[in-house]
Amino acid sequence: MPRMPHLAAAIALASFAAAPLLLGPAAIAQGDPIAERQEIMKGVGDATRTGVQMVRGERDFDLEAARNTFAVYLDASQRMPELFPEGTETGGDTEALPAIWEEKEDFVALFEEFGERAQAGLDDTTDATTFQAALGTATQSCRTCHEQFRMQN
Amino acid sequence: MVDALQKAAVVIVAIAIVAVFGFFMLTEPDLQAAGLERVPGGEADLANGEALFWAGGCASCHATPDQDDPLRLGGGLALETDFGTFHVPNLSPSRDGIFGWTTAQFVRAMRGGVSPEGEHYYPSFPYTSYQRMSAGDLRDLHAYLMTLEPVDGVAPAHDLAFPYNIRRGLGLWKLAFLDGEPFAAPEGMDPVLARGAYLVEGPAHCAECHSPRSLLGAIREEARFAGGPNPEGRGFIPNITPHESGIGSWSQGEIVELLTSGFTPEFDVIGGSMGHVVDATSQLAASDREAIAAYLLALPPKPETPRE
Numbered sequence: 001m002p003r004m005p006h007l008a009a010a011i012a013l014a015s016f017a018a019a020p021l022l023l024g025p026a027a028i029a030q031g032d033p034i035a036e037r038q039e040i041m042k043g044v045g046d047a048t049r050t051g052v053q054m055v056r057g058e059r060d061f062d063l064e065a066a067r068n069t070f071a072v073y074l075d076a077s078q079r080m081p082e083l084f085p086e087g088t089e090t091g092g093d094t095e096a097l098p099a100i101w102e103e104k105e106d107f108v109a110l111f112e113e114f115g116e117r118a119q120a121g122l123d124d125t126t127d128a129t130t131f132q133a134a135l136g137t138a139t140q141s142c143r144t145c146h147e148q149f150r151m152q153n
Numbered sequence: 154m155v156d157a158l159q160k161a162a163v164v165i166v167a168i169a170i171v172a173v174f175g176f177f178m179l180t181e182p183d184l185q186a187a188g189l190e191r192v193p194g195g196e197a198d199l200a201n202g203e204a205l206f207w208a209g210g211c212a213s214c215h216a217t218p219d220q221d222d223p224l225r226l227g228g229g230l231a232l233e234t235d236f237g238t239f240h241v242p243n244l245s246p247s248r249d250g251i252f253g254w255t256t257a258q259f260v261r262a263m264r265g266g267v268s269p270e271g272e273h274y275y276p277s278f279p280y281t282s283y284q285r286m287s288a289g290d291l292r293d294l295h296a297y298l299m300t301l302e303p304v305d306g307v308a309p310a311h312d313l314a315f316p317y318n319i320r321r322g323l324g325l326w327k328l329a330f331l332d333g334e335p336f337a338a339p340e341g342m343d344p345v346l347a348r349g350a351y352l353v354e355g356p357a358h359c360a361e362c363h364s365p366r367s368l369l370g371a372i373r374e375e376a377r378f379a380g381g382p383n384p385e386g387r388g389f390i391p392n393i394t395p396h397e398s399g400i401g402s403w404s405q406g407e408i409v410e411l412l413t414s415g416f417t418p419e420f421d422v423i424g425g426s427m428g429h430v431v432d433a434t435s436q437l438a439a440s441d442r443e444a445i446a447a448y449l450l451a452l453p454p455k456p457e458t459p460r461e
Contacts, residue, residue, distance in 0.1 A: 041421070042419070045419045045420040045421050046420065048416070048420040048422075049419075049420040052414075052416065052420065095388070097387065139422065142422035143415065143422050143424055143428060145424070146422055146423065146424025146425070146428070147424035147425060147428055148424075150424055150425070151383075151387050151388035151425075152383040152385070152386070152387065152388030152389070152390060152425040152426060152427075
């Protein structure tokens with residue numbers, strides 16, 4: 001009998017160690033998906049600032065910088081859909097709405113569309129005029145998605 | 154013994170009669186003086202009416218859902234709140250909407266929250282802000298609305314929990330929370346600030362979402378504009394006073410940018426209800442957006458309302 005507390009402790013310890021496995025691979029494989037997706041979105045915001053400032057003439061037009069805006073968008077569109085695994089619905093100041101998990105297909109489809117628009121921007125941008133048109137189209141995705149899938153803020 | 158019971162019964166019935174009578178007296182819509190003033194005559198200014206339409210964000214609630222035209226004001230949007238679900242009525246010049254309303258009836262609705270049938274409106278229709286508007290501006294807004302396309306269709310009745318479903322009871326609420334005072338700029342106020350104050354406090358009704366509310370559903374004045382829980386569900390509506398927890402670090406230009414394009418200073422794109430607000434404010438004259446920004450930056454700074 002005196003050995004029992006040790007056994008109980010050992011079982012408890014083992015359970016704690018195994019807990020992450022029970023949460024599923026998605027929850028641990030990405031490290032911190034909430035922080036990661038917020039970081040990506042911040043990058044999208046920075047790229048958008050550069051793009052908008054060029055369109056408005058607040059910054060000199062630069063073809064490479066213009067194309068880089070779309071490269072950032074394309075990268076975000078490919079990485080974002082994977083960063084909403086089960087278990088990241090709350091926490092870390094996330095503004096993700098439950099709709100992301102309830103209407104996953106719609107959510108993923110919006111990123112596909114965003115990716116297509118970003119690719120079109122990469123393909124079509126040759127000067128300030130073509131850049132402005134492509135940027136206008138691509139940034140429509142921001143509003144649509146924030147409208148449906150991000151918490152009021 | 155029988156005598157005492159009879160006396161008690163008489164007293165109870167008498168109290169009940171007085172209570173019912175008192176309730177009906179205190180909740181009489183005509184007790185509200187707001188919106189009963191004379192409407193100035195003369196030709197309505199449609200351009201001014203249109204500007205007020207965008208400033209007021211009428212379309213945010215009244216536009217027919219699931220279509221893109223903000224000028225189709227068929228109503229039908231469901232607003233889910235702690236009090237129950239409000240169904241936004243038809244505001245188009247259809248027989249299901251405001252067809253046949255007189256200007257006086259429109260002013261009464263906007264400033265006094267009383268319908269042409271003499272019933273109280275719920276303050277989900279923000280007449281607590283619209284009461285600040287001038288009768289002349291409301292005449293122009295009414296004339297503009299009457300130029301829009303009629304859209305047929307009647308929204309369902311509101312679906313509210315007891316006691317909020319007793320419409321007449323709103324008379325008591327109004328006695329407490331509707332003062333009926335139109336906006337008047339303090340003497341010597343800078344004209345740009347005065348224009349901003351009129352727009353923010355009146356038609357644009359910013360405080361209605363950007364403030365916390367008491368259990369009775371009235372804005373907590375000490376925290377006006379300091380942010381509050383989203384009345385329509387999850388999330389938090391931000392502090393728009395120039396405090397570090399609000400827009401203290403924003404420039405006037407950055408506020409104008411948000412009201413024009415929806416970009417925040419971080420070039421985040423806002424969505425949700427504020428996205429619809431920006432659809433409207435982007436249609437305003439630039440000078441009006443600048444006035445709104447100037448007034449917000451002149452508000453007393455307040456720390457953000459604690460999040461629960």
